[in-house]
Structures are given as C-alpha cells and as structure tokens.
Amino acid sequence: MASALITILLILILINIHPTISSSNWTLLQSNIGITAMHMQLLPNDRVLIYDRTDFGASNLSLAHGKCREDKYDYVLKRDCTAHSIEYDLLSDTFRPLMVQTDVWCSSASLLPDGTIVQTGGFNDGDHVVRVYKSCDDCDWQEIKSGLTNRRWYATNHLLPGGRQIIIGGRRQYNYEFYPKISPTEKAYSLPFLVQTNDPNLENNLYPFVFLNPDGNLFIFANNRAILFDYSRNQVLKKYPQVPGGHPRNYPSTGSAVLLPLRIVQGNVSVVEVLVCGGAPKGAFINAQNGKFDGALKTCARIRISDPNPKWVMETMPLARVMGDMLLLPNGDVLIINGGSAGSAGWEYGRNPVCNPVVYRPDSPLGHRFEIQTPSTIPRMYHSTAILVRDGRVLVGGSNPHIYYNFTNVLYPTELRLEAFLPSYLDPRLSSSRPKILPSFRTQFGYGERINIQFMVSGHVNLELVSVTLVAPSFNTHSFSMNQRLLILEGGNTTTAIGKAKYEVTVKAPPSCFIAPANYYLLFVVHGQIPSEGIWVQIG
Template sequence: MCVRVSGQLSPSVKNPHPSSSSNKTTSMPTLHKVLFISLTFLFVAVTFTFLAVEAKHWKHHLIPFPIFGDGGEGGEGEDKPDFETKSKGHWDLISQNSGVSAMQINLMPNNKMNVYDATVYRLSRLKLPAGVPCVPFVVERTKEKRQDCFAHAMEYDIETNKVRPLKVITDPWCSCGGLAPDGTLVSAGGFADGGKTIRYIGGNKCQRDDCDWREFANTLKEDRWYATQQILPNGDFIVIGGRRSFSYEFLPRQEGKSVDKPFFFPFLYETADIDENNLYPFVHLSTDGNLFVFSNNRSVLLNPNNNKIVRTYPVLPGGSRNYPASGMSTLLPINLTTTTEFAESSPLFKAEVLICGGNTHDAFLLAETKKIFHPALRDCNRMVITDPNPEWEYELMPSGRTMGDALNLPNGQILFINGAQKGTAAWWDADDPNFNPVLYSPKKPKGKRFKVLKPSQIARMYHSTSAVLPSGKIWVAGSNTHDTYKDKDKYPTETRVEAFSPPYLDTSLDKFRPQIVEEASDKNLRYGLGFTTHFKVEDDDGELTKNDIKVTMYFPPFTTHGFSMNQRLLVLKTEYVGDGLLKGVRVVRWKAPPFGEVAPPGYYLIFVVHRGVPSKGMWVHLQ
C-alpha cells in the first residue's frame, strides 16, 4: 500500500520505535542554521568552480544532453529543405605546371595529393631532385642504354599548391590502388615490370616529409593491368581483373610479402567482347559485406569469404560501361539513419549503385581503326543492389559522357566531371570534350535531378582525374591522349591543375556554413559508439535541430580512368543537436558506423552539413 506524502507516493510503513514521540520537533539553534547554510553555499560554489575548470579542460570528452525538455533534439519529422542558390560553380587555375600529368591520384590524410603517371614515356615536366639517382633503362627498339632522370610521380600540397617529386621505378601505368587503414597508399599492378608489383607510400612507416615509394616486384601472381582494387570490411584489399587476367587475388597484409594464389573468376571471361569492355570493372562493397562487380553490361554479387557468386543482377542495356567504353559509377550515399530488414531480422542498410554514360560495344573498334567517334551514351541508371527484386531505373543526362568521373560530394549530391562526348578511352580515340560538370541530386524526383554547371576552359580527356578536397572544392588535373608528353596539340598533355567550386560554395551561403571546431571534436572513432562534433554557424538563430544538420563521412578514393575506387559517403545517425560548452558553439552528437561492412576501417573526412551547405572536412580515423 502507498500513501501520498508531499505530492509523492511513498510506501506505508509502521513506526518501528513506538516509544519515540513522533510529535516532538527538534529545533536547530539559529547560529547553527546560519553556519549550515553558509557551508552549503560554499560547497556548491567550490563544486561548480571545479566543474567549470574541468569542463574547459575536458570539453571535447563531455557529451551535452538536453536539459528539462530542451528542444535541441529536434523533431523526428522530415528534414528541412536545402538552401537554394543560383550559382553554377566557379573555376580557379591553381597551378600552371605541376610537372606530372595526373593519371592516378589519391588524397592522403596529410592533405597531400599523391599523383603518379606512367614511366613508359620516360618523360615528364618535372625532374628528380638533385642527388636522387636516375633510373637506367634500355630503349626497346634500339637496345640503347639510357638514364631516366624525370619524376613520374609527385606529392601535391593542396594547401600551398607546391609539388615534391617522387621516384617510382616499376611502371604503374594503368594500375589500381587504395588507402589502407593506417593511411598507407597501396598500389597494385601496372605495365611490364610493374604488372606484378605492389607499391606502398605513407602510413606508419612514413614519419618524415621526405617519404617515397616502396616497391616490391613480382609479389602478385598475375599481371594486373587495368585492374580494380577494393578495400574489404577488415581493411584488407582485393584486386580484381586486368587485361587477360580473369581472376582476383587478395593482397597480403605484410609489406613485401607475396600473394598466396589467384582465384579464377569466370564472370570476367564471360563479359569480355572483341573490344574487351570489361577492364577496370566497377567494384563496390555492399552493406552486407559482399562485392558488387559490374563488367561490360552485366553485374553479380560476389562473396569474398567463400568466393561464390550469391546473386546475378539484371543486364544493363544500351552499350558497354567499362574501359575502354568508360562510363562512370559510384555508390549513392549510404544512409545510416534508417535500416531495412534482411534475412532474419538482421539489419541491412540500403546500398544503391549509379552507372552512367559509356559507349556502344563497337565504339572502341571504330575509334581505334577508323577514327570514327560514336556519341557517348547519355543514359544514367541506378539500382538498389540490396533490394530482393532489383531493377535498373533509367533516365537521361543533359549530355553524353565517356571517361568522366562521378564524385560523391559531402552534401550527398553527385558530380559528373571531365571526359568527352564522343569516342572512347585510349590514345587519340575521343573528341568533343565535355567541358561542363553536371550536378546530380539523387533525392530529387526523376526529371529534376540534373543541373548543368559552369564549363572549364581546359579539355580533360583520356587520363584526366579529379578528387574531392576537405575544402569541398574539386581538384581537377591530368589529360594525356598521347604516348608521350606533347606541348602543342589539339589536346596537349595537361599538367595544369584547377579547383572547381560546386554551387554549395557560393559565398552567399557562407552565413549558413558550419565551421567545425576541431580541437573540441572527436577524431578517433570506434564502431557503433557515440561521438561529438562542435561547430559554429554565423547565421545561427538558436533554433538548429536534427532536421537542419547532417553529419557525413567520406572515404577518399583512388581515382584513375574514370573510376574512383573505394569511394563511399555515409550519412551518419544524428542523435542530438544543441548548445556546446562555449558561447556561440553548437554540438552535434552522432553514432559511428556499426561495422566494417558499412564502413571499412581507416581515414575518413567528416563534414557537418547545414541544409545542403557543408563545412570544411575534418580528418577522423575509424577502427
């Protein structure tokens, strides 16, 4: 039984000491009362002073919670619409001559762009530093012995636009790569002596600014020329395909070790045609840990643990999408705020693939033999690869595109950039540069997803590349349609570097742009745990909620030949948005990805996005 006491429920109990008078009241002397109250106030003041000092020192470890019904959580309704802008972007020339044409690139966690070309040319516009030995080689045609003193790789500082020559010996022409969990760039394959080579740069073995490539020839079992490299949920790499290599192999974890054995992959043989059209297959890690592999016009889901194909997808009609027809592909943003049920109540996050452009099956043969350049494909197709009954959804881009890049922007949009409107990949096999980037908004209704942006003045054709920077700008470089470096030509060898600012960098949106307070934000992440990011917004009316703010996480890809390997953007689950510990600073609490199938371990860029306007990215490490 309970009785109400002072407005609360309290258990009803009998007095265990009936002899004691419950009617008596004991009065505290007035002096004692004063001393008691004074000491209480002193204790409270000292406690709050201590907490304030500790909070200032440990502010990045404290997680603010809503107090007494504070509305910082925000409603669970729909997200607020993105801020609108009429901007079509902006171009800046940031380097007149970087020295090396950017055939293959990867942004590193130290904010340096690692760039390398082929060594087969024996020529570039950048010399090896004084004191670095030249590379001896033999001219195949004349058997003459010569010295190659040119740099075919470089480190480009994205903050100063200065370059540092790097030395690569085995030929990395048309190789593949990816960023390992410790920040090492691992590159596999290439041409001739580079075909079976694994290379490494950066990571724990590079603690100084003069780090260079570490190369181990003959560590792959098969030549990997035009192969694709994909990071797996445990941080290991798989390398798939290559010219006349209908197999895949797993790279060893230990540097310098050799691969155990290759695994025959009949699917690659089945999708080869007279022009191949199955090189640089599109490979995406699905959210269930299996690999979506697209080759030519067909796709399967491969289980890398038991080496079995677990499902086959509908054929994508219209033409070929892989090299040399060279369409574009990426995973659409993976939304971790919602889950679907898969198998028996196992949560699975939706994974959707986008494949656009390319050319007809015979386009390369016509371009190579007759210099007839077919118009590039205009279609853009998407499919939910985790759906029980997947189907391709078709629509048309504003223009055809081959050899373009598809980049995931920090606000969830996709940018199509670079490439040509006629022909295919390979030397001298394309025409009509596609100067206009195109913005694709996947969440908008069909028919309203594309926006044509401001054109570049530089043709970015075969062997051009692009990458998302922490600033939100796009680093654009490369283009060499020749078997050497040419200064004067219709499409000369490009060593100029541009920065493209997408519409979300419109200065009229700066007042809405979050600014991350890095020193107060979490950077070392653990799967499934909660973390906080502190940020400021100039135009902050104090009403920001979860419906205004998103946190996205971007894995920086290895980009070459129109495909950005390992690229993925995750929309993290936001738990709270409210006031930080300092005046004018806001905090967003979010959950890290739950497991490696959704987000492999390694370095990512975190962005705070305010209704479509992203902050600058902050490097974090997930493990």
C-alpha cells in the same frame, strides 16, 4: 510572373530551404606540375599523391638531388632523370618530385587504415610489382618486385573489412587476388564472371566497378551487368539484370559509377543503390580506330541492389559523356566531371570535350536530378582525374590522350595544369549558413561509439536540416574512384543550441567494418546541403 518568383524565393528563405544557386566556380592552382595526373589519391595529411606512367619519355620535372632512374626495360629512356610522380601539398600549394622505379601505367591502389597507400601492378616491368608510399617530408616510393601473383594492368582494388585489399581483373586476367598475402604460396582465384563479360574483340570489362556492400559481399559491375560476390568463398550470390540497351560501360567504353550515399538507421543500412553513368556505345572503340567517332552515351542506370528483385531505372543526363568521373560530394550530391561527348577512351580516340560538370541530386524527383555547372576552360580527356579534398573543392588534373608527352601539333595537348572546381555550396553568399566544426572532439572512434560534434553557424540555423557525413578518400584513375564511399551517420537530428551561434550534434560512428572498413575518413557537418570543411577521423 516576376512577383510570383520573388514570393517563392522569400518563402524558401523563410523556411530555410536554400534555393538552387548555380554559382560553381574554378580556380587554377598550378600552371605546371611537371607530370600529367593520370592517377590521384588524397592522403590523410592533406597531401595528394599523383603519378603517370614512366615510359612517356622525359617529364617536365627533374628528380631531386640528381637522382636518375635506370631501367633497361623502359621503351623510351633507359636512364631517366625526370620524375613521374609527385606529392602535392594542398595547404601550401606546393609539390615535390618522387621517384618510382617500375612502370605504374594504368595501375590501381587502396589507402590502408594507417594512411599508407598500397599501389599494385602497371605495365611492362611493373605488372607484378607492389609499391608502398607513406607520406612524410622526405619519404619516397618503396617497391616490392614480386608482390603480386599475376600481372595486373587495368585492375580494380578495394579495401576489405579485414584490412587487406582485393585486386580484381586486369587485362587478360579473369581472376582476383589479395594483398598482403596470408602466405607466400597464396594464389589467385578464378572469376568466371570476367570471362562472361569479356568482348572477344576487345576487353570491355577492364577497371570493373567494385563496391563493398554493407552485408560484407562485393558488388562487381563489368561491361553491362553485375553480380553480388562472396569473395571469401569464391561464390556468386546474385546476378543482376543487364543494363537496358546493353551498351558497355567499362574501359575502353569508360563510363563511371558510384555507390550512392549510405544512410545508417538503427544500426543498419537498408537501402543500397548504385548509379552508372555515361560511356561509349557498342562498337565505339573499333569505330574510333577507323576514324569514326560515335556520340557518347547520355544515359545513367540506377539500381537498388538491396531489393529482392532489383531492376535498373534509366535516366537521361543533360550532356552525353564518355571518360567522365563521378564523385560523391560531402552533401550527398554526385558530381559528374571531365571527359568528351564522342569517341572512346584510348590513344587519340576521344572527341569534343565536355567542359561543363553536372551535379546529380539522388534524392530529388526523377526527371529533376541534374544541374549543369560552370565550365572549365581546360579540356580533360583521356587520362584525366578528379578527387574531393577536405575543404569541399574538387581537385582536377591530367589529360594525355597520346602515347608520349605531346604539347604541340596534336588535337588535345598533354595537360600539366592542376585546377580546382568549387561546387556551388562554396559560394561566398552562402557563408552565413556554412558550419564550422570546432576542435572539441577526439578523432579516433570505435564502431558504434557516440560522437559529439560542436560547430558554429553565423546565420539562422534550421536544426532539422543538419546531418553528419563521412567520406572515404578514394583512388582515382580512368574515370573510376576506387573505395569511394559516403555514409550519413545515425543521429543527425539530435542537434541542440549550446550558445550564441554554437551548436552540438551527437551521432554514432558506423556500426561495423562491413559498412565502414577501418580507415581514415573525412567527417563533415552539413546544414541545408551546405557542408563544413572536413575533419580527418579514424574509424575502427
């Protein structure tokens, strides 16, 4: 038996297909960032914007220069001299406090093509507010008091091909609007689908899962079903079947979802798939309020939305999970991380932390796609977050399942630590196969332009196993990463050797703004499932 295993490993190495190495790892970055990371967005200068809600009471981080927030509407502190937002610098592993005036609790956001983040809504005095943040060494939040037509709390944002963002739903909001406005009188538009998916006892369609389809329309998933929606004409183009079992997957049942990697072939994307995983079963939220914590869902539902007659295909995760985050890794794998195995989202309603991430490999055979990863030692329950960063790590923070900052005498204390998950492709044993992109190409491209990328690999290279991916930096909160998108560029099989351990690959930029809305993206060269560090590029 042992000799047979050795033979298989040798064959895999000889043909340069790397055997699975379950050698993921964790590192603690900061033991106390002063606030809990309820919302996170990676910025195109390798800084991360982080914020929580403003009415938790005093945080553990003072505002700079003696500033204080005066807010007569705040439920806890009318005068608050502590921060509820920070900018974390990945390169220096430092952070600085930012000042946000109105309440950003359970809000939403999108990164715009110029690198500015536009954040919308929140709670209390923040529910109609638009906030803008453009990173620099001394920049801070700018607030537009009546930037929204309707109040937005638990809404979802998506960047559109024209550069505006659409803001969909929210608590008791069965409609959508756009920002920026075309005119001061631009209104919100009714979306009956959000009424149809609304549970009369509780709203199980908050933070809907929204993805831009390559045809320019939106895939919108709420509760347990989805539509293809033409937002420009306010028209439902297609209704997808209900997920088998009928269990809700959106807040507070809180599963997660991703648009699986889009492969561009001959200037088009012909296969478009969505994966929805985890959540809490019917009735779990009400049961948790009464002290009964139902087991989380163990199923994933995958659908090819590009098919004429699409159907959900069900899969079983190795670990049940509610409040988990799903992230696209640079090599096209899906990381499922954070959350618990019982209960529901909401204050004190989650139980049994799931500390082991799981990797899902979309291209592996059905039944062989999941792999359990090395666990963290930190429970990440309600209000935890995770984002991919440029070097391939995953930044993980947050967890505050309480109304206020509670560090003692609670089941899961408020969490101020920031850590990084290192997927197995960062194992030092794989360093000889890891590409290193050379700074030999420009980083701004129009649609369809050729991109020549030079890179180095110190070990043996199988040119047939080289690809180039683009990853859009997403806004993460409440187990959903808004605007998350991964493109496999056309032409990755054109790799040639140009010197000792030096190679060049020629690919095409995405063909249109419907496949890749104009924005900043992280570009990775991937060799045998091992990605390089990313390079920031602008497309469009």
